Amino acid sequence: MENKAMIDVKDLTKKFSDFTAVDHVSFDVxxxxxxxxxxPNGAGKTTIIRMLSTLTRPTEGTATISNQDIxxxxxxxxxxxxxxxxxxxxxxxxxxxxxxxxxxxxxxxxKEVLSKRIDExxxxxxxxxxxxxxxxxFSTGMRQRMNVxxxxxxxxxxxxxxxxxxxxxxxxxxxxxxFIKKINRENKTTIIITTHMMIExxxxxxxxxxxxxxxxxxxxxxxxxxxxxxxxxxTIMDLEIANITSNMITSIQSLKCVNSVSQDxxxxxxxxxxxxxxxxxxxxxxxxxxGKITSIENLQPTLEDVFLHITGHEVRDKADQKMPLGEHxxxxxxxxxx
Amino acid sequence: xxxxxxxxxxxxxxxxDLTELLRNRLGLIMLVLMPIFMMSMVxxxxxxxxxxxxxxxxxxxxxxxxxxxPSASVAFITTLEQVNTQTxxxxxxxxxxxxxxxxxxxxxxxxxxxxxxxxxxxxxxxGKQGTIIVVTDQSNPQMSITLQIALKEVFEQMGTMLAxxxxxxxxxxxxxxxxALVKPYSVKIEGAVPGHSSYFDFVAPGIMAMTVMMSVMxxxxxxxxHEKEVGxxxxxxxxxxxxxxxxxxxxxxxTARGLLQGTLILILAxxxxxxxxxxxxxxxxxLLLLGVFSFVGFGVVITSFAKDQExxxxxxxxxxxxxxxxxxxxxxxxxxxxxxxxxxxxxxLTYLADALRKxxxxxxxxxxxxxxxxxxxxxxxxxxxxxxxVFRRAMTR
Numbered sequence: 001m002e003n004k005a006m007i008d009v010k011d012l013t014k015k016f017s018d019f020t021a022v023d024h025v026s027f028d029v030x031x032x033x034x035x036x037x038x039x040p041n042g043a044g045k046t047t048i049i050r051m052l053s054t055l056t057r058p059t060e061g062t063a064t065i066s067n068q069d070i071x072x073x074x075x076x077x078x079x080x081x082x083x084x085x086x087x088x089x090x091x092x093x094x095x096x097x098x099x100x101x102x103x104x105x106x107x108x109x110x111k112e113v114l115s116k117r118i119d120e121x122x123x124x125x126x127x128x129x130x131x132x133x134x135x136x137x138f139s140t141g142m143r144q145r146m147n148v149x150x151x152x153x154x155x156x157x158x159x160x161x162x163x164x165x166x167x168x169x170x171x172x173x174x175x176x177x178x179f180i181k182k183i184n185r186e187n188k189t190t191i192i193i194t195t196h197m198m199i200e201x202x203x204x205x206x207x208x209x210x211x212x213x214x215x216x217x218x219x220x221x222x223x224x225x226x227x228x229x230x231x232x233x234x235t236i237m238d239l240e241i242a243n244i245t246s247n248m249i250t251s252i253q254s255l256k257c258v259n260s261v262s263q264d265x266x267x268x269x270x271x272x273x274x275x276x277x278x279x280x281x282x283x284x285x286x287x288x289x290x291g292k293i294t295s296i297e298n299l300q301p302t303l304e305d306v307f308l309h310i311t312g313h314e315v316r317d318k319a320d321q322k323m324p325l326g327e328h329x330x331x332x333x334x335x336x337x338x
Numbered sequence: 339x340x341x342x343x344x345x346x347x348x349x350x351x352x353x354x355d356l357t358e359l360l361r362n363r364l365g366l367i368m369l370v371l372m373p374i375f376m377m378s379m380v381x382x383x384x385x386x387x388x389x390x391x392x393x394x395x396x397x398x399x400x401x402x403x404x405x406x407x408p409s410a411s412v413a414f415i416t417t418l419e420q421v422n423t424q425t426x427x428x429x430x431x432x433x434x435x436x437x438x439x440x441x442x443x444x445x446x447x448x449x450x451x452x453x454x455x456x457x458x459x460x461x462x463x464x465g466k467q468g469t470i471i472v473v474t475d476q477s478n479p480q481m482s483i484t485l486q487i488a489l490k491e492v493f494e495q496m497g498t499m500l501a502x503x504x505x506x507x508x509x510x511x512x513x514x515x516x517x518a519l520v521k522p523y524s525v526k527i528e529g530a531v532p533g534h535s536s537y538f539d540f541v542a543p544g545i546m547a548m549t550v551m552m553s554v555m556x557x558x559x560x561x562x563x564h565e566k567e568v569g570x571x572x573x574x575x576x577x578x579x580x581x582x583x584x585x586x587x588x589x590x591x592x593t594a595r596g597l598l599q600g601t602l603i604l605i606l607a608x609x610x611x612x613x614x615x616x617x618x619x620x621x622x623x624x625l626l627l628l629g630v631f632s633f634v635g636f637g638v639v640i641t642s643f644a645k646d647q648e649x650x651x652x653x654x655x656x657x658x659x660x661x662x663x664x665x666x667x668x669x670x671x672x673x674x675x676x677x678x679x680x681x682x683x684x685x686x687l688t689y690l691a692d693a694l695r696k697x698x699x700x701x702x703x704x705x706x707x708x709x710x711x712x713x714x715x716x717x718x719x720x721x722x723x724x725x726x727x728v729f730r731r732a733m734t735r
Contacts, residue, residue, distance in 0.1 A: 053576055054576065
């Protein structure tokens with residue numbers, strides 16, 4: 001991997017009237033890197049992507065892509081980038097091929113080259129069979145694959161992916177992620193991906209910026225981020241207790257070494273604790289209440305834990321409540337069926 | 339950005355939009371039905387003078403006559419019935435007096451009434467004027483005006499006949515010169531171009547102008563804000579194309595749609611409603627295209643302000659209705675009060691409808707409509723100059 005910065009972001013800021021969606025964000029992305037922006041809905045990830053892909057004008061700050069300013073040289077930037085938006089950028093009444101040909105034609109790619117590329121891309125995502133069907137008839141998974149290959153028509157040096165697996169089933173999500181990896185590996189494409197899913201960020205990204213309330217809270221590799229949590233001598237355990245009671249949970253919570261207890265379902269709890277003897281102390285306290293432990297798992301810290309550790313709240317959409325209503329509406333994906 | 343690639347990209351956007359349009363079956367059907375409905379509605383509902391027929395009228399003869407002489411009212415009624423059998427205008431029912439006529443109008447049984455006053459014959463015998471009262475239905479002003487005009491015409495004819503009979507009794511007056519004595523002026527009405535005028539002649543050019551205006555003023559904002567809403571607009575915005583190409587392309591597609599509808603209206607007007615086109619048909623189309631140019635900037639400005647399709651449609655509807663009525667599409671602007679007339683002079687649609695009417699109905703050529711052309715071109719240039727930067731800014735908000 002080269003170490004040259006492909007994307008350089010400095011103090012990028014976006015204000016919507018009096019609400020600051022993105023607040024002086026700075027980072028850089030190296031050529032060929034997969035960079036993740038992780039955060040809850042409304043944290044400002046989409047706005048960052050929209051600014052970098054020249055769709056939204058920054059209120060303050062600058063960014064360059066391959067040394068081209070995103071505001072001053074927006075047309076040059078556009079030639080270099082591909083965007084996979086949260087919304088599907090496809091016309092329902094056009095066929096798969098017609099859609100790709102239309103978008104490809106906007107990049108002045110010679111006709112024969114474009115046709116060949118379209119066939120290759122369709123084959124790559126196993127949609128060749130449906131090339132002459134209208135996209136409106138496609139399943140969500142198929143549409144999302146179309147959405148991704150659309151962004152690859154101009155063979156971009158930088159690919160922006162905004163929540164590329166949102167609303168997909170696990171199988172489709174897996175396929176899309178594998179595809180993203182493949183593009184990065186084979187074309188050396190620099191990728192910026194936003195997600196609110198920890199697993200996704202962990203799987204794909206070389207480095208992750210955790211975004212909360214329009215600011216980058218932390219930026220590091222997934223491994224280092226996880227060390228942030230485990231380095232603090234943290235134990236995370238997943239317990240299955242057949243006869244779990246609220247009394248039992250309360251007594252665990254009251255232990256000195258325990259940071260938090262969360263109940264996943266009727267028999268599962270997840271305990272965050274500190275200290276060397278945390279493991280023993282917790283099990284003792286459950287035994288004392290006659291709890292029947294059916295399974296114990298000592299978990300590696302996940303990015304979920306990192307997020308909790310850094311921001312003090314979970315990745316769920318708690319940020320939403322802090323946002324003014326009008327802007328909230330602006331940030332949420334809006335789908336409308338004709 | 340060179341103009342050639344702007345044009346190329348525009349054409350691609352236009353072709354894409356038209357492909358989408360052609361695949362939308364229901365939309366296409368509506369596209370064809372709309373002008374048909376519009377023409378039939380205004381064509382059949384709006385009254386022209388000849389269309390008044392079989393109006394129910396109550397007739398009350400209160401005339402008491404004058405001793406010995408035959409009642410003059412009987413002669414009057416006979417003449418009235420003669421005229422009526424020729425025109426088939428009224429269905430006459432009998433009423434006993436004026437107050438019964440009023441009751442009949444109130445209950446909606448008749449639409450008007452004629453009452454002959456009790457001293458009708460005696461007045462005539464003593465050299466005074468005989469009075470006939472026409473009762474109208476004020477709740478239906480349109481009908482009441484038409485009825486007044488028609489009945490006045492009938493009475494005048496009858497009055498002339500009566501006067502002719504009277505003067506023929508003088509020496510040196512005979513049947514051939516009696517009319518000239520009683521009515522020295524004869525008024526003949528003739529149009530500037532041959533053929534009779536109908537409401538369609540007036541309204542067809544207006545509706546064509548309006549359809550073209552609607553296609554760019556509602557079609558364009560709807561198309562752009564729809565794409566903005568579903569997200570496909572981003573796909574174009576993220577490509578290295580001039581933003582102008584998006585507007586131009588979408589406008590081309592909407593223009594094609596508007597012209598298709600305009601042509602349909604023209605064909606309908608000629609085939610179904612007997613409208614004749616006096617002027618040059620190519621000039622008609624050139625005018626419609628010019629209309630597109632002068633409205634498109636306005637449509638783009640609205641698009642830029644509207645966040646979503648719903649808002650865009652609401653803004654359009656609010657602006658369109660006053661424009662439709664104030665621009666003299668359905669009613670001549672000369673009928674309006676002065677302040678409305680001055681608003682209407684500020685609307686480009688007024689000039690487009692006017693120019694179209696002059697060409698289509700009066701057979702005018704280019705030199706006659708220069709003033710209208712200048713206004714339309716001027717409005718188009720001003721609005722486009724405002725629209726392009728506004729659109730650019732709005733899209734990268």
